[in-house]
Amino acid sequence: MHFLPAIAMLLTISLPSPAQVFAATTKDPVKTVPSAAAPTSTATNPASKSNSSKPLKVQAGATDKPPAQSKAPVPAAAAPAPTAATASSVPAPATPPSPTPVAAITGPTQRDWMRNLVDTLGLSFGLPATPEDQDYRNILGGNRHFRFEAEEVHQPTDLVSVSSVINFGPFSGRGWVNGVAQPTEAHLRFLLPLAGRYRLSSSLRLSGHQFKIGNATLTNTEAGDKFHIVTLGEIDLPAGETEVVVSLPADASIDYLELDAAPLPAIAPHGGWRPEAPLTADDIAVTISKFLDLEAHLPPAGTSTSIEAESAGHSPGAAITDIRHLGVPSNGRWLRAGNAPTTVDIVFTPPAAGVYDISVRGLAEGPVTATVGQAGRFDCHFRPYLSDISIGSIALPAEPVHLEIKLPPRAGLDALHLRGRASRGSDYLRLVGLAEKTISDPMVMNRLLALAALLQPPR
Secondary structure, eight states: OOOHHHHHHHTTSOOSOOOOOEETTOOOOOOOOOSSOOOTTSSSOGGGSOOTTSOOOEETTOOSSOOOOOOOOOOOOOOOOOOTTTGGGSOOOOOOOOOOOGGGTOOOBHHHHHHHHHHHTTOGGGSOSSOOHHHHHHHHHOOOEEEEEHHHHSOTTSSOEEEOOOTTOOOSTTOEEEOOSSOEEEEEEEEESSOEEEEEEEEEESSOOEEEETTEEEEOOOOOSSOEEEEEEEEEEOSEEEEEEEEEOTTOEEEEEEEEOOOOOOOOOTTOOOTTSBOOHHHHHHHHHHHTTOGGGSOEEEEEEEEEHHHHEEOTTEEEEOOOTTOOOTTSOEEEEOSSOEEEEEEEOOSSSEEEEEEEEEEOSSEEEEEETTTEEEEEEOOSSSEEEEEEEEEEOSSOEEEEEEEOTTOEEEEEEEEEEOOSHHHHHHHHTOOGGGGGOHHHHHHHHHHHHHHOOOO
């Protein structure tokens, strides 16, 4: 979807006006956290509802301190007019100093922008009742891999016990939850920061556990007297307060519940979120570009790097080969899986932090899953001979990055190619049509937030 010329144009159009949101003349934070999280039993994910019709509440210099009460100066009592004899000894009444406008001593911070991105763009359902900065970072960071220890999230009224004996094998956390001599239930309640289609797995002992989440029920059919990890299935979950009711057979146990979905692209300014730092136009342009998935439209930087899979890849189930009847490898050799599926981990360091077009040269029959660091999980569709396929445009740090690719039997990898894109702050400003004055123009910021809510891609 090409919104690039549209953003700069629409910023000059009067949108359905939200309230004045970026009040640069106050330091008081505005809380916009919903009073209750949506129950998981509802069919519609509340996080998918747009908040663009709500007044957008953003304030500058937010702190956790209560607002200071300003007091009007008390006028002095009228004094009798001085006589000629006393005029020289009577001082003139003091004039109270004019209060300094708050806007002159403070401005919007990254905290203000971070909080209002979450609230305005409909992502606040995954926040706790009294959110901290880290809660906002978690949502914008895009991680969707969570482990909930059963002994920490079950309810005190559950007819279960917590044990820490190691008779049934290793466990995580401070212990595990054990049933009683008859079937019982454990109610696991936790806050899920982000919605998505999650794969559920659990560390269980014995078989027959049932997991009820909303209207869905997943059953463990794998027996075993020791703790073992069981993959239960996949389910769509909304963000917010979540309850999983676990039906435990007699004397059965549960250690933890794990939810895993593909990570979402992280939304953060260059260098990460620094809540106390003054907000800049670069911060706004970078985060909006990431949220709207516009980085593929940054101009090419003219730099490229290649990493050979046979030298940087690690896999116990793949071997280096030089056969050429399936295509000519870039460096004479390539890495090929054996007769069983395997995962190849390629570790590389980009030449500099920035946005790169990533492509992989390889072969496979059927879809292949690739995970690039914390940037996300991607489906790759190779051909049955060596060829280049694109993974996408991804922001990478100037530090070691892991590219994990799950190869089916007899599939292979030859090389990884990085092509840089111009990704300085000025490049992002041009991309979205913003100027430095943006941070001092509340109406432009109102329109930008409303546009982001209107144009946001599925997350």
